[in-house]
Amino acid sequence: MDDIVIILVQPQLGENIGATARAMKNFGLSELRIVSPRDGWPNEKAESMSVGAVDLIHSAKIFDSLEDAVKDLDFLYATTGERRDMNKDYIISRNLAQDLQQKGRVGILFGREATGLTNTEIAYANKILTINTVPDFSSLNIAHAVCLVCYEIFNNQNILRSDLGNNQKLATSQERAFLHKYLINALDGKGFFKVAEKKEHMSLKIQNILTRIDKLSHSDVQILIGIISSLVK
Amino acid sequence: MDDIVIILVQPQLGENIGATARAMKNFGLSELRIVSPRDGWPNEKAESMSVGAVDLIHSAKIFDSLEDAVKDLDFLYATTGERRDMNKDYIISRNLAQDLQQKGRVGILFGREATGLTNTEIAYANKILTINTVPDFSSLNIAHAVCLVCYEIFNNQNILRSDLGNNQKLATSQERAFLHKYLINALDGKGFFKVAEKKEHMSLKIQNILTRIDKLSHSDVQILIGIISSLVK
Numbered sequence: 001m002d003d004i005v006i007i008l009v010q011p012q013l014g015e016n017i018g019a020t021a022r023a024m025k026n027f028g029l030s031e032l033r034i035v036s037p038r039d040g041w042p043n044e045k046a047e048s049m050s051v052g053a054v055d056l057i058h059s060a061k062i063f064d065s066l067e068d069a070v071k072d073l074d075f076l077y078a079t080t081g082e083r084r085d086m087n088k089d090y091i092i093s094r095n096l097a098q099d100l101q102q103k104g105r106v107g108i109l110f111g112r113e114a115t116g117l118t119n120t121e122i123a124y125a126n127k128i129l130t131i132n133t134v135p136d137f138s139s140l141n142i143a144h145a146v147c148l149v150c151y152e153i154f155n156n157q158n159i160l161r162s163d164l165g166n167n168q169k170l171a172t173s174q175e176r177a178f179l180h181k182y183l184i185n186a187l188d189g190k191g192f193f194k195v196a197e198k199k200e201h202m203s204l205k206i207q208n209i210l211t212r213i214d215k216l217s218h219s220d221v222q223i224l225i226g227i228i229s230s231l232v233k
Numbered sequence: 234m235d236d237i238v239i240i241l242v243q244p245q246l247g248e249n250i251g252a253t254a255r256a257m258k259n260f261g262l263s264e265l266r267i268v269s270p271r272d273g274w275p276n277e278k279a280e281s282m283s284v285g286a287v288d289l290i291h292s293a294k295i296f297d298s299l300e301d302a303v304k305d306l307d308f309l310y311a312t313t314g315e316r317r318d319m320n321k322d323y324i325i326s327r328n329l330a331q332d333l334q335q336k337g338r339v340g341i342l343f344g345r346e347a348t349g350l351t352n353t354e355i356a357y358a359n360k361i362l363t364i365n366t367v368p369d370f371s372s373l374n375i376a377h378a379v380c381l382v383c384y385e386i387f388n389n390q391n392i393l394r395s396d397l398g399n400n401q402k403l404a405t406s407q408e409r410a411f412l413h414k415y416l417i418n419a420l421d422g423k424g425f426f427k428v429a430e431k432k433e434h435m436s437l438k439i440q441n442i443l444t445r446i447d448k449l450s451h452s453d454v455q456i457l458i459g460i461i462s463s464l465v466k
Binding site for chain 2: 026053137139140141143155186191206213220223224226227
């Protein structure tokens with residue numbers, strides 16, 4: 001998690017900066033950057049609200065411009081409440097950990113409390129990150145948004161680590177597709193699809209089940225192929 | 234989500250009550266109960282911190298005792314930071330939505346900021362709910378804890394709704410166990426486990442893959458059993 005930097009852009013309230021630091025530390029993140037905090041720096045309220053995470057407040061780096069704050073980073077996400085009409089890839093928080101893989105040093109931008117990030121700021125990012133909420137009450141407290149993102153990252157650390165061991169590499173979409181096709185062919189050979197018209201529907205159902213295997217790895221695919229080829233013997 | 238009630242037990246800061254209401258509304262929960270708020274009720278800081286969720290603050294019900302606050306509920310979770318040595322089932326937040334099914338009217342308890350819930354209060358609950366954090370910094374801001382729990386519930390609404398359609402019923406642990414055993418037996422019959430010493434290890438790996446199928450339903454299990462029985466023909 002040392003490669004993930006949380007960046008607050010012009011946060012207004014010290015309390016929110018403090019609560020952000022606490023949430024980061026709860027979930028093992030440690031690098032906080034702040035672009036032009038409204039009430040200056042250092043900020044007493046940020047210190048007191050951070051409780052035991054005051055070390056993150058003391059080591060936070062302050063920047064005058066977003067450009068300076070992100071120039072050493074390899075990949076940037078911009079967090080927005082509602083989807084904006086910009087020509088940029090979107091990802092929801094639930095899928096963040098998986099998406100983070102092999103991105104190098106990553107920054108995640110959070111905008112000011114009242115107005116979020118401007119379109120100019122979002123333009124710096126490679127992708128937009130959204131947190132799904134009820135549509136008519138989508139404005140999250142900024143520290144809550146940081147907390148949810150850090151929680152997602154922490155709860156999927158094994159995904160993040162999985163590119164270390166070769167066997168633990170996540171399956172590619174090609175491997176998943178191959179597995180599905182291999183299974184359908186085996187079933188075809190055994191006359192599983194008795195009613196031709198239902199084949200497509202059942203094939204989709206099977207694909208749907210396979211898709212729902214969380215963190216399917218390269219070696220999982222090999223095991224499943226081995227199982228299928230053994231069963232048809 | 235109308236069946237899920239958030240219950241704060243002796244919260245100390247109005248700000249946290251307000252932030253709790255806002256997080257609940259972000260994720261579609263609406264019923265807030267408060268047992269003996271330290272600073273009395275109504276609380277101005279709770280109102281101002283709730284921003285657009287002041288309706289939840291106004292409709293919050295205040296109780297003098299935990300017993301009164303929970304007596305109409307069918308099932309109760311007690312949220313704790315660290316696992317406690319109590320004779321009670323545990324669940325992590327990630328698995329909450331699945332666990333909530335068919336529980337009727339559910340209450341989720343959150344303790345006071347400084348000290349959490351007492352063991353006597355936890356004793357009221359049917360299960361303990363924990364949020365995984367880094368071990369040496371596990372104390373979450375109370376509104377953050379509520380926010381994470383509401384986020385988990387909201388992001389798994391389809392799980393919660395899935396007990397409506399009969400075919401969509403989630404598989405029970407017995408059904409999952411039966412599926413695993415059925416597959417292992419089929420593989421045994423085909424001589425899949427060539428090296429006897431490795432059978433247990435491989436069987437565990439297979440179980441692990443099956444466990445990771447998200448939202449495995451009763452009908453998914455039937456499909457998979459059908460696939461296995463067809464392949465061995």
